[in-house]
Amino acid sequence: MKKNTLKFLCFLFTVSALAQQTKAKKEFTTNGKKITVYTTAENTNLRLTSTDNLSFSASKQPLETEISVFVEPTKKFQTFMGIGGAITDASAEIFAKLSKEKQTEFLNAYYDKQKGIGYSLLRTTIQSSDFSSGSYSYIKEGDKELKTFSIDHDRQFRIPLIKQAIQTAGGKLLTYAAPWSPNAFMKSNGNVLKGGTLLPEYYQTWANFYVKFIKEYEKEGIPIWGTSTQNEPMAVQTWESCIYTAEAERDFIKNFLGPTLKKEKLGDKKIIVWDHNRDLMNYRANVIYSDPEAAKYVWGMGFHWYENWSGGDSMFDNVAKVNEAYPDKKLLFTEGCVEKFDAAKYQFWGNGERYGISMINDFNNGTVGWTDWNILLDQNGGPNHVGNFCFAPIHADTTTGELIYTPSYYYIGHFSKFIRLNAKRVSTAVSRSGLLSTSFLNTDGTMATIVMNKTDKEITYNLIIATEKTVVKIPAHAIQTLVY
Known part of the structure; x- marks a missing residue:
């Protein structure tokens, strides 16, 4: 009887471990990901143009003098229906x-x-x-x-x-x-x-x-x-x-x-x-x-x-x-x-x-x-x-x-x-009012973060996700989509 109980407990542990692994696989990660930046900007020829290919690096507490966009992929909201x-x-x-x-x-x-x-x-x-x-x-x-x-x-x-x-x-x-x-x-x-x-x-x-x-x-x-x-x-x-x-x-x-x-x-x-x-x-x-x-x-x-x-x-x-x-x-x-x-x-x-x-x-x-x-x-x-x-x-x-x-x-x-059908909006915030931003996590695991600069000046900003970041430049009066 004890032997069967032990087998059953081992079975439950295995199922639980597999479930955790599956969940872990589904969680968004920046590991090994590249960021493709698409830009549209006033007084340029940029129109949904691929303008940069970036990588993530280690991040730490940003300074108040820096401008940052913060994305928290674990905080999900409404499901995207379309545009x-x-x-x-x-x-x-x-x-x-x-x-x-x-x-x-x-x-x-x-x-x-x-x-x-x-x-x-x-x-x-x-x-x-x-x-x-x-x-x-x-x-x-x-x-x-x-x-x-x-x-x-x-x-x-x-x-x-x-x-x-x-x-x-x-x-x-x-x-x-x-x-x-x-x-x-x-x-x-x-x-x-x-x-x-x-x-x-x-x-x-x-x-x-x-x-x-x-x-x-x-x-x-x-x-x-x-x-x-x-x-x-x-x-x-x-x-x-x-x-x-x-x-x-x-x-x-x-x-x-x-x-x-x-x-x-x-x-x-x-x-x-x-x-x-x-x-x-x-x-x-x-x-x-x-x-x-x-x-x-x-x-x-x-x-x-x-x-x-x-x-x-x-x-x-x-x-x-x-x-x-x-x-x-x-x-x-x-x-x-x-x-x-x-x-x-x-x-x-x-x-x-x-x-x-x-x-x-x-x-x-x-x-x-x-x-x-x-x-x-x-x-x-x-x-x-x-x-x-x-x-x-x-x-x-x-x-x-x-x-x-x-x-x-x-x-x-x-x-x-x-942003693809059934994507989930995720928590996104900016540290300065010159930028606006939102993000959606697509069902294939890619993230689309949209950043808009409504000011008259080029802005350099951090995109920060957990302990990873990349640094991006956005022209004056421009909108970007970062896919990663």
Whole structure:
């Protein structure tokens, strides 16, 4: 008996030792690793350019006069879901005007992991938005039963581009959709434009509309991962818009959208609430998430970056506070672009830096994915049927057929090209305010640390991990990705 007990104890010890070894193997280490540095910098030709190959050496307590980035790989946070952009009608219409050669270049630039920046997320619209050549609907006005529902409009430009993007991305792009407005007959103002609210007698009709959209897109071979309730539900816009208070959105989800998706065997589709700026996101979270019957249908919260329309600063802390209060719900950046198009500012560096600042802050505050707005616009910042012209990371000059890459494209690429799906964010901090930084540990064991210098001077900094460090130089107004 004692002999069998001893054998069993030896067996347990062996299993435990093997488990510890396996765990040890999975822990990140700098041993023998080289650091490849990729740099994009103002007033240089550096654009996602490999600029250095470095090694780790022994580290000790840094001085206050040194600038350092500290990475602690054992402290892991949210799982990375992806980075991408929106395929709007505007993007698809301009894409169709490009030559086949330029179309291939464009698709590779965004969706190919080697030739481009490896987008893995895709947002699109349910019916028209301001970034369409005009307003349109999938049904005839007044069709409460949705008998005339058809996505034929999207089959001309938008669906073909989405399919090519998915193919270029290797056959998979996590795709979600958002409505800008219900049909005029369903709304209090009788207009798809200029706000208004969804009339209570059409709540079920509108919930059925989401089901129709999802099923029709999936028949086209475009899997829909999820939907937001409403794009920018607190903004009365001159374009397609609809107002939901937090209480109205809560009740629509709880009593109509959530149950309807479940009944139609679409309960796996994710529902994103808010889909608006950071300023009021905490109130929306408090109202919806405090109702368990509504919250059970909600995957998480989407947010935009336009809260500075009032003249204030970006409200990054609000993202962290929602994450702190509701850690079981996800956060997804669903839209951002540089407003007020001006062709003289194609290469304005501050536009790219706006992306870098936002992405680093949003990821450090718990965001799992980040989605830009239009992936492509023309030389006028459109088409847009209400004159709301904006910037995109890539523009096409339809008179010359050329593609114009802006700094924003490269800043986004410093994240999307090197952080892979299911990576884990790890603890990262900087010792001086001139630098911003975030890090993600990829599933293959490589780390991607993004460092941004928003100052006018070159900075030399330490990258310190435990007892190892390397010393890096970053030019003025530059962003780097360190892969190791």
